[in-house]
Amino acid sequence: xxxxxxxxxxxxxxxxxxxxxxxxxxxxxxxxxxxxxxxxxxxxxxxxxxxxxxxxxxxxxxxxxxxxxxxxxxxxxxxxxxxxxxxxxxxxxxxxxxxxxxxxxxxxxxxxxxxxxxxxxxxxxxxxxxxxxxxxxxxxxxxxxxxxxxxxxxxxxxxxxxxxxxxxxxxxxxxxxxxxxxxxxxxxxxxxxxxxxxxxxxxxxxxxxxxxxxxxxxxxxxxxxxxxxxxxxxxxxxxxxxxxxxxxxxxxxxxxxxx
Amino acid sequence: xxxxxxxxxxxxxxxxxxxxxxxxxxxxxxxxxxxxxxxxxxxxxxxxxxxxxxxxxxxxxxxxxxxxxxxxxxxxxxxxxxxx
Numbered sequence: 286x287x288x289x290x291x292x293x294x295x296x297x298x299x300x301x302x303x304x305x306x307x308x309x310x311x312x313x314x315x316x317x318x319x320x321x322x323x324x325x326x327x328x329x330x331x332x333x334x335x336x337x338x339x340x341x342x343x344x345x346x347x348x349x350x351x352x353x354x355x356x357x358x359x360x361x362x363x364x365x366x367x368x369x370x371x372x373x374x375x376x377x378x379x380x381x382x383x384x385x386x387x388x389x390x391x392x393x394x395x396x397x398x399x400x401x402x403x404x405x406x407x408x409x410x411x412x413x414x415x416x417x418x419x420x421x422x423x424x425x426x427x428x429x430x431x432x433x434x435x436x437x438x439x440x441x442x443x444x445x446x447x448x449x450x451x452x453x454x455x456x457x458x459x460x461x462x463x464x465x466x467x468x469x470x471x472x473x474x475x476x477x478x479x480x481x482x483x484x485x486x487x488x489x490x491x492x493x494x495x496x497x498x499x500x501x502x503x504x505x506x507x508x509x510x511x512x513x514x515x516x517x518x519x520x521x522x523x524x525x526x527x528x529x530x531x532x533x534x535x536x537x538x539x540x541x542x543x544x
Numbered sequence: 545x546x547x548x549x550x551x552x553x554x555x556x557x558x559x560x561x562x563x564x565x566x567x568x569x570x571x572x573x574x575x576x577x578x579x580x581x582x583x584x585x586x587x588x589x590x591x592x593x594x595x596x597x598x599x600x601x602x603x604x605x606x607x608x609x610x611x612x613x614x615x616x617x618x619x620x621x622x623x624x625x626x627x628x
Contacts, residue, residue, distance in 0.1 A: 363613055370610070399613065406615040408554075409561045453558060453616060479559070 303539045304331035309531075310347035312377075312393075314339040314368045318355035319390065319502060326502040327351070330531035339371040348538050349386040349430070350377055352393030354446075354500060364407055364449040365395030374400055386430040386534050387494045391447055394486070394496030403487055403496045404462070405454030410447070411479025419511035419524070420445035420499045421473040422485050426466050429488050430537045431495045434529035440515030441526035445477055445499040452480035452487075452498065462487055470497050501527025546591050548603040551621035552612045553584035584620070587611055595624045 309327045311334055313320045324334035335347050339357075344350070357368035368374065374396070381387045381402055389397035397403045410416055421442050424435040435441070454462070459481055462468050470486030478498075486497030504510040504527030511524035519525075554560045560582050567581040589603055600622070607619045 362611070366610065366613065398615070404615075406613055408558065408616055411559065411561055413561050413565055451559075451561075455557075455615075 298329050299331035301331050304535045305333055307332045307349070307535050307538045308335050308345075308347045309333065309534065310335045310337040310344060310350045312337045312339055312350065312352050312371075312373060314355070314357035314371060314396075316356045316359055317353055317392070319353040319500065320355070322500075322502040323351045323353040323390065326505040326528065326531045327535075329505050330528055330535055332531065332535045337373060339368065339373050342372045342376060344373070344376050344380060349388070349534050350380065351502075352377070352387070352389040352396050353502070354391030354393060357392055357396060360392070360449070363399070365392055365397075365399040368392075368396045369399040378402060381489070381494050384491065384493050386537070388431050388530070388534070389494075389496040390500055390502060391450075391498055394498055395449065397494065397496045402494050403489055404458045405452055405481075405487070407449045407498075408451045408453055409449050410451050410477075415446070415448045416450060416477050417444070417446045418477065419443070419513055420477060420485075421515065422470045422497075422499060423473045424469070425471050426469045426488065426492075428466075429469055429492045429495055429533075431530055431533050432469060433537055434533040440473060441501070441504075441529075442511045442513050442515050442524050443499045443501045443504040443527045444511060447478070447498060450478040450480065450498045452484045454481060459484075465490065467492075469495055470499075501530040503527065505531065545593075546595050546627055547625045548589040548591060548595060548600065549621060549623050549625050550587040550589065550603060550607045550611055550619065551584060552587070552607070552617050553582060553620045555616055555618055558616050584617075585611075588625075600624065 311320050311324045327334040395407045424439045427435045467488045469488050472483045472485045476483045488495045507523045514524040563581040563583040612619050
């Protein structure tokens with residue numbers, strides 16, 4: 286079990302036994318960077334974070350899985366290419382087929398495409414530079430397990446930080462994604478990396494598997510997030526627009542009978 | 545020891561930002577004879593002993609499943625380079 290020390294005053298965390306009973310697994314690979322941040326985001330949203338190690342073959346009865354950002358196996362072959370073959374990923378693929386909510390953030394999104402849980406792939410940013418910025422996104426589909434706490438067409442500001450963030454897929458796949466409402470997030474206010482059709486995040490056909498390139502887990506805590514928010518004026522570092530991603534999955538699991 | 549060489553190239557329709565950056569640099573060095581650059585990857589798989597048909601088949605499988613991502617890349621060569 287991963288202990289996730291909370292540094293600040295987390296009065297934002299709801300005291301709700303039903304939420305706290307939801308177990309959200311966060312996978313750590315060699316080279317993962319944002320696992321603790323994702324675990325803290327789950328805790329701040331009111332749920333229970335469970336640390337999962339890539340080499341194990343047991344999902345520890347979690348109700349949902351987050352594959353966090355970083356550089357799994359150094360991304361030396363291709364982003365996410367080696368992580369896909371980790372023993373735990375087989376279990377994730379099976380669980381995803383059974384409807385378990387799975388979220389891949391940044392490198393996690395890349396791993397989900399390499400694992401064929403999501404279509405397309407990620408290549409180097411079109412400007413060849415590492416991007417790091419507070420990014421405005423639009424929630425294009427607020428009916429997934431990971432986005433139901435957002436209003437329709439809601440905006441959100443979360444950090445974007447990547448080298449291989451350009452989403453690519455063939456035109457047929459892109460048309461399918463658009464036609465089936467599977468473009469979950471789109472970049473707003475400019476395309477930061479040349480992603481096809483401004484796509485920042487997508488889902489699988491069933492809607493339980495979602496990948497997105499920017500980092501909602503870095504925008505959950507007042508004082509440590511972006512300097513702006515899509516929900517009105519905030520103080521420096523006080524953007525917490527990403528928190529609803531984690532509230533969404535807790536809410537949908539509680540509503541689905543998990544207690 | 546013999547080696548099996550696997551070449552992987554970005555698909556023609558996929559923008560190759562690295563190749564594009566190199567293509568932009570060449571004219572600055574006065575090398576103006578090229579209309580484009582594509583950057584791929586070369587893998588060398590070393591074999592202890594002979595390259596049997598089974599080993600070559602394993603190399604093809606590795607090329608298709610691990611060494612390349614068919615969404616963005618093509619395997620353009622799987623070939624045995626004998627010992628010098």
